[in-house]
Amino acid sequence: MRTVLLPTDFSENSYNAIxxxxxxxxxxxxxxxLLNTLYNADFIIYSSLYGVYKENSTKNLSRFLRxxxxxxxxxxxxxxxxSTFKxxxxxxxxxxxxxxxxxxxxGTEGAQDGSELIFGTNTVHAIKAAKCPLLAIPAGAAYLEPKNILFPNDLKLDFEAYNLWFLKSIIDQFKSTVHILNVSFGKDLDENQEKSKQALQEYFDENGYVFGRINRDSVMxxxxxxxxxxPVEMLVMIKNKHTFIEKLLFSSLVHEVAYNVKIPFLVLPSENYKRQEF
Structure with missing residues (x-):
């Protein structure tokens, strides 16, 4: 049995993600x-209201579950x-x-009109903290089976050592096609990148994959x-220092970004993580 953590603030956005x-x-x-975190400025100031906050959280969780x-x-x-105050x-x-x-x-609010953070603060902190896969669902995103999954990366990770089992489990479940996308920035692949490319192609060969390279000035x-x-139904990236995910997630403004995150976004951790038996 898999275990899935669902943070919620009881908003419609979080319910859509659930x-x-x-x-x-x-x-x-x-x-x-179902996790509701109660840590906020009011609680710091009015810590005597612990019981009230806890009771309201418990009631709202039960209401959400119903x-x-x-x-x-x-x-x-x-x-x-x-319910937790952490x-x-x-x-x-x-x-x-x-x-x-x-x-x-x-759930995540996403970018709006090129003037806001790509993700809400809670989502950004969660992605930074998570040492397991995290799936961010943009506000209003309707559920579609992930038949086509976009997997952009710079091919600088050793995919013979890194375990992609979680992504593979999604692909196997939905018979998905993986779109491996590399942004060239006008440069050819070096020897190590060619090795990573071959490892990915071998890994996804039985499922079906598409490999593409695009020469553009920016990843977005x-x-x-x-x-x-x-058209794709899910975006997947690996969070590690060798990829461009840091620029994607943690740039302060997105006025220069031409792409808004409108599809579910799966972030895989930088390190291997223990596989659970489903």
């Missing part, structure tokens, strides 16, 4: 942890409700370490251009 997770694993035995069970009943799913990124670190969380799914420009001709 629905996505339910549908993604509708045929799989899955334990979902809504989930009414909208998406599923005999394969079970739930745990958790900050979200701290709770994520502890629970991933203690409970071997297989995946975190959470390349992603936008590729999707014009190749």
């Amino acid at each position: 629905k996505y997770a339910m549908q993604l694993f509708k045929n799989s035995r899955t334990k979902f942890i 809504r989930i069970e009414e909208d998406l009943p599923n005999k394969y799913h079970e739930f745990e409700l958790v 900050m979200l990124h701290e709770e994520i670190k502890e629970r991933v370490a203690q409970q071997e969380i297989d995946l975190i799914v959470m 420009e390349a992603l936008k251009e590729y999707q014009k001709q190749n």
Whole structure:
């Protein structure tokens, strides 16, 4: 059984992410942890209201669970409700370490009009903290089976050593085609990149893959251009110092970015992580 952590602030955005997770694993035995973090400025100032905050959180979690069970009943799913006064990124670190969380799914506001952060603050901190896969669901994103998955990378990771089992499990489940995209910036692949390319192609050979290279000035420009001709339902990246994910996630403004994150975004950790038996 897989275990999925679902942070929620009881907004419609977070509920949409929860629905996505339910549908993604509708045929799989899955334990979902509904997590509400109560850490905020009011609590720091009015710590005497601990009991009130806790009671309201517990009631709202129960209300959310009833809504989930009414909208998406599923005999394969079970739930745990958790309220905590820790900050979200701290709770994520502890629970991933203690409970071997297989995946975190959470809603994110996304970029709007090229003038805001690509992701909300909580999502950015969660991605930084998570040592397991994290799936960010943009506000309003409707569930579509991930039949085509865009996997851009700079081919600087040793894919003979890095385990892509979680991505492979999604691909196997939905018979997905992987679109491996490299942005060239006008340069040819070096020897190590060619080796990584070959390792990826061998890894995904039985599933079906497409390999593409685009010469553009920026990664975001390349992603936008590729999707014009190749519709995809999920974007996947690996979080490590050798890839361009740092620029994608943590740039302060996106006025120069031509691509808005409008599809589910799966972030894989930089280090290998223990596989769970589903």
